[in-house]
Amino acid sequence: MKIKNLINNIFIFSLLIFFITSSNAGEIFVSLKKNKVNVRYGPSFESDIKYVYKKINLPLKQIDKKENFRRIIDLKNNSGWIHISQLKKSNSVIAIKDKVLFKKPTSFAKPVAQIKEGRLLIIEKCERNWCKITSEEFEGWIKTDNIWGLN
Template sequence: MFKKVPILIFFFLIFFVSFEDLYSKDEYFLTLRNEKVNLRQGPSFDYPVKILYKKKFLPVLIQDSSDNFRKIRDHENNSGWVHISQLSKKKAAIVIEEELILFGKSTIFSNPVALLKQGRLVKINKCKIEWCKVKTGKYKGWVSKNGLWGLL
């Protein structure tokens, strides 16, 4: 009986330590909630502002957390800390290809609706395996998921 206890404790510790490490390294996307959001050098209002974002719904990759701040990275590889009140769960993405065709349906054989340029912000309605239904300005349609940054 006593020989099994150290083994059980060993496996218990390995499982929970490993699980915590995996969970803490999960990255996910959120978007900026407001038109103006400060990216700070550290996880507190005491740290100086590195960048002032001026684009609502800009997708950001969440990489870490500290109290009420989240460490983020944007599509240009800028990273820093943002207060959680400035983040939203609304889905959006940035066009990363030079040109991305917006189709009427989720197939390349569908009629093209518009040609989206690199850097264009699109709001995500839903995604399938290779396609996302998006809205940008007055246009709605489907784009290839590979041409977007802001989705996992």
């Protein structure tokens, strides 16, 4: 009886681990390769276009995949399917609150600029809880809290 209970517990534990790890396995951030990208209702070119993104480097969360299409969701919870050829590894984030851009990766460094909520930021590199970014004419470091699009 003890062996049967042990086997049942191991089986249940294994299922639990499988579902926990597989549920987030496909959720990664990606960015748009081009200035104009079609988002479709389904994972095929025969599916109707739902809407069009017009912002290169826009970060998106990939939540599913089927063959050469990826199901994405954006910061505003819009979702749909995009062909993999229109996506690249994530290289950008969006500030979800106003942030300060610093010259170095410390809050004691010289402030460079005020980054407004909703601003698209291009990531150069990240270290600990800081990312070096560029945004039009500014370059510097921001803390990784209150940004959307970071894996």
